[in-house]
Amino acid sequence: MIEGQCVLRRGSPLRFLDVSDDSLISNEKAVLSRRLSDFLREILSVWRNPQRTSGKDALKEKVLIAFVETDSHVSDFDSYLSRVLPTACAKELIVIVLRNQDWLSGEFQQKIIDGISGQSETVYRASIGEALVFFGKRSAFSSSRLGSRNPVVELSLGEAVIQLEIWAARRDGRKWRNLPRLFIPGFPKCGTTALHEMLVQHSQISGAVEDDGTSCKEVRFFTRRYAEGLDWYSNQFKDRRSINLDATPIYLSNRHILNRIRKHIHNARFIIVMRDPVIRSYSHWNFWNLLPPDEQARFRLPFPEGTFEDNLRGDIDTLKKDCFPGLFSCGLYFEQIKMLRSLYSDDAIHYCFTEDLKSNPDKELNRIQDFLEIRQERIKTSSANSVSYIVPPLKKETEQWLTEAYADTVKKLRSELNLNPPWSRWK
Numbered sequence: 140m141i142e143g144q145c146v147l148r149r150g151s152p153l154r155f156l157d158v159s160d161d162s163l164i165s166n167e168k169a170v171l172s173r174r175l176s177d178f179l180r181e182i183l184s185v186w187r188n189p190q191r192t193s194g195k196d197a198l199k200e201k202v203l204i205a206f207v208e209t210d211s212h213v214s215d216f217d218s219y220l221s222r223v224l225p226t227a228c229a230k231e232l233i234v235i236v237l238r239n240q241d242w243l244s245g246e247f248q249q250k251i252i253d254g255i256s257g258q259s260e261t262v263y264r265a266s267i268g269e270a271l272v273f274f275g276k277r278s279a280f281s282s283s284r285l286g287s288r289n290p291v292v293e294l295s296l297g298e299a300v301i302q303l304e305i306w307a308a309r310r311d312g313r314k315w316r317n318l319p320r321l322f323i324p325g326f327p328k329c330g331t332t333a334l335h336e337m338l339v340q341h342s343q344i345s346g347a348v349e350d351d352g353t354s355c356k357e358v359r360f361f362t363r364r365y366a367e368g369l370d371w372y373s374n375q376f377k378d379r380r381s382i383n384l385d386a387t388p389i390y391l392s393n394r395h396i397l398n399r400i401r402k403h404i405h406n407a408r409f410i411i412v413m414r415d416p417v418i419r420s421y422s423h424w425n426f427w428n429l430l431p432p433d434e435q436a437r438f439r440l441p442f443p444e445g446t447f448e449d450n451l452r453g454d455i456d457t458l459k460k461d462c463f464p465g466l467f468s469c470g471l472y473f474e475q476i477k478m479l480r481s482l483y484s485d486d487a488i489h490y491c492f493t494e495d496l497k498s499n500p501d502k503e504l505n506r507i508q509d510f511l512e513i514r515q516e517r518i519k520t521s522s523a524n525s526v527s528y529i530v531p532p533l534k535k536e537t538e539q540w541l542t543e544a545y546a547d548t549v550k551k552l553r554s555e556l557n558l559n560p561p562w563s564r565w566k
């Protein structure tokens with residue numbers, strides 16, 4: 140369930156539900172669509188009910204909201220735009236929700252965009268299921284700007300909620316002091332769970348905490364839960380004295396995700412764990428096959444009923460620039476590290492190898508503590524999430540093909556990053 144909150148005024152939250160996430164299965168989208176409809180009706184009842192003046196005034200003080208819900212509203216909306224928007228400069232925010240995208244001609248959309256752009260430097264547009272939301276924050280403007288055409292920025296609802304939340308926080312002088320600044324962003328099936336369990340034993344490092352008080356390794360904020368907002372993310376970490384750690388190992392797989400981290404956390408540090416990519420890919424496949432069907436639906440493969448080799452080929456066929464989430468592409472370590480290095484300096488990134496963590500954990504943990512500039516403490520080693528199961532051996536021809544396919548990325552780890560991976564197949 141993806142739900143975000145933006146506090147536009149203390150005590151007066153404006154919530155959005157994001158039903159545009161492709162990772163959601165169809166029945167979840169239906170539930171979110173119903174909840175969105177309920178939410179719109181709730182806001183409208185506050186807006187229109189004269190008996191609820193306090194709620195209505197509190198909302199109107201900060202936000203101008205227009206809902207276009209029926210066909211008749213569309214025919215009336217031209218006059219609404221010309222009458223209301225030029226006088227909306229007392230509002231901090233303009234939000235226009237259109238309940239049916241089929242009503243929207245290019246001309247009609249442009250009238251909305253022109254009306255908002257007269258009072259906002261940027262017009263934002265986001266989809267919520269079958270609805271569209273247009274919004275802009277009030278800014279200083281002159282009458283000569285009315286009707287000017289500014290660029291429209293397309294956002295997911297998660298991004299829209301974050302943008303609104305940042306505006307509200309700046310106005311209120313709020314800061315998110317508990318946001319993590321240490322990440323283990325990759326790679327899956329490389330021992331990130333064990334490393335997380337070891338690091339949070341250190342007195343200066345804390346992980347996220349579930350509602351029941353148990354440790355949470357993967358917050359997944361920048362992927363699945365971005366629409367929850369920064370207040371929610373900060374509240375997952377309870378200890379302000381510590382270095383807070385988010386060990387979601389797929390953050391490194393997508394430039395869009397890394398851009399989100401950079402946008403909000405400039406002083407982040409990263410620990411990247413790598414494993415022989417041939418072994419990693421086959422371990423990923425076997426792990427996926429152990430998942431229950433509902434979890435498999437979230438970690439989609441090109442050919443769920445196919446073989447390991449089918450899905451390797453499917454991943455390669457659908458490989459996108461700056462996006463490496465698949466069985467094969469996830470092992471292109473250098474290409475993903477390159478994206479991170481374009482956003483953060485080299486001294487913010489520490490590299491280690493699964494094989495070294497297993498063979499000499501104390502040495503590797505000491506190196507990590509030096510990197511983080513924290514006091515050296517004795518940490519109990521862990522093999523968390525290490526599952527023993529019987530699987531058929533990897534086919535020799537597949538292993539040879541993967542060895543050749545990964546040769547270039549391993550070569551660049553050595554030549555470009557001056558690393559020495561302990562993988563004998565490429566020596």
